[in-house]
Amino acid sequence: MSAYPEIGEQALCRPVPDGAFARYSARPVRTLDDFQKVVAIRAAVFMAEQDCPYEEEFDGNDFCATHFVVFDGDSPVGTLRLRWFAGFAKLERVVLLRGQRGRPALQVMLAEAFELATRKGYRRMIAQIQARLWPVWSRTFRCRLTADRPRFWFSDFEYAEIEIDLPEHPRALAPDSDPMVMIRPEGEWDAPGVLDASVARTDRPDVAA
Known part of the structure; x- marks a missing residue:
């Protein structure tokens, strides 16, 4: 991600520590190579540490989601x-390698993900x-336990549902946003993309794709 995630950071309980964005960076997955990194990290933690079965960890939702x-x-x-989903997003599979827990990597990743959302x-x-x-997440980002939703179990752990209120972004994308902005790579809407460069090849810039 190219710009500082100042809107996404507002959803965190505490500001990202000084210097964290110089050391850590987070981005949406756009390539097979980055997706393989996702698979390796989740396998190392959820499968190796938590003994989650392969078919439960890789649940059929990975190719219809955005990964960071x-x-x-x-x-x-x-x-x-x-x-x-219509009207809300769902945060899932948040994980850090063991040596990074308690460090600012989590805040950087969440700030970037909330910025995109x-x-x-x-x-x-x-x-x-x-x-x-719950005590950990309630101190990490601004959230609350969802009212009147019972706890439930799957993959050998007890779960609770939480809600996260996201701030309004002053430059949120809308149906009437610039069409050239809408077709840029996910999360890179402020930088000209490869399709912007293709406009110079036509003498009819008013023709839509």
Whole structure:
């Protein structure tokens, strides 16, 4: 992501520490190579540490979601998944390698993910968290337990549902946004993309794709 995620950061309980964005960076997955990083990190933590079966961890939703990877320098150290529904987004599969837990990598990744969600116009997000981790998540981003929703179990853990209120982005994308902005790579809407460059090849710039 190219710009500082100042809107996404507002959804966190505490500002990202000084210097964290110089060390860590996070971006949406756009290539097979980055997706392989997602698979490797999740396998290392959810399958190896938590003994989650392969078919439960890779549940059929990965190719219809947006993934983020966070890097410590050039090394991938964490990932999360976002799925999109009418009126809300769903935060899933948030994970860091063991050596990164408690460090700013998580805040950087969440700030970037929340920035993308708010830029898409989302104001509400839900997540299903391991119930034992509620104290951790409640101190990480601005969230609340969803009222009147019972706890539930799957993959050998007890879960609770939470809601995250997202701030309004002043430049949220809308149906009447510039069409050339809408076709740029996910999360890179402010930088000209390859299709912007293709406009110079035609003498009829008013013709839509």
